[in-house]
Amino acid sequence: NAGVTQTPKFQVLKTGQSMTLQCAQDMNHNSMYWYRQDPGMGLRLIYYSASEGTTDKGEVPNGYNVSRLNKREFSLRLESAAPSQTSVYFCASSEYTRVGSNQPQHFGDGTRLSIL
């Protein structure tokens, strides 16, 4: 029962470095999401992919890019890391149908990213 798997779990970067956070789900969900969670700010949506082949910006997309590689995988890339991007990043997936089903999201355990 893997669910949503995120790699790596921890990472330290220097300002200006780039990196890609990986996310994979094994529940055959068609929607996937990237969030960041900062103290007192709750979960803020960075990008999401309602279905394979589509991606849309969320609340805080600046400084990030995403790739929906296939139905299972959704990656988040930081091209030039900045200290303001220090955060915990969560990937999630959910089922989505055009009749607007009320299916919940399932989350990974996060990537803790520090940028010095």
Add this chain to the structure above:
Amino acid sequence: EDQVTQSPEALRLQEGESSSLNCSYTVSGLRGLFWYRQDPGKGPEFLFTLYSAGEEKEKERLKATLTKKESFLHITAPKPEDSATYLCAGKDNFNKFYFGSGTKLNVKP
């Protein structure tokens, strides 16, 4: 603007002391109100989905209710293991979720 607001930010209870957490929402075309539990160092874990005003869901010591503007998570006779951050989220027509900032619950023995 679609948004979800939770209160209080933090809640300290004695074991056995019942209380309620509030979630106010303005989400266009709401397609579900969701409650999650988050333990330190973990991702949010799904608890309940509510879809219609008047709906209630229960699980052990937790009961979630929904009105047209808010949802409540009632905790009856809590135990220390109920200590966690509780998040609520509203989902719109496009499968986009709007999260509140959470209520951190601490239950003392």
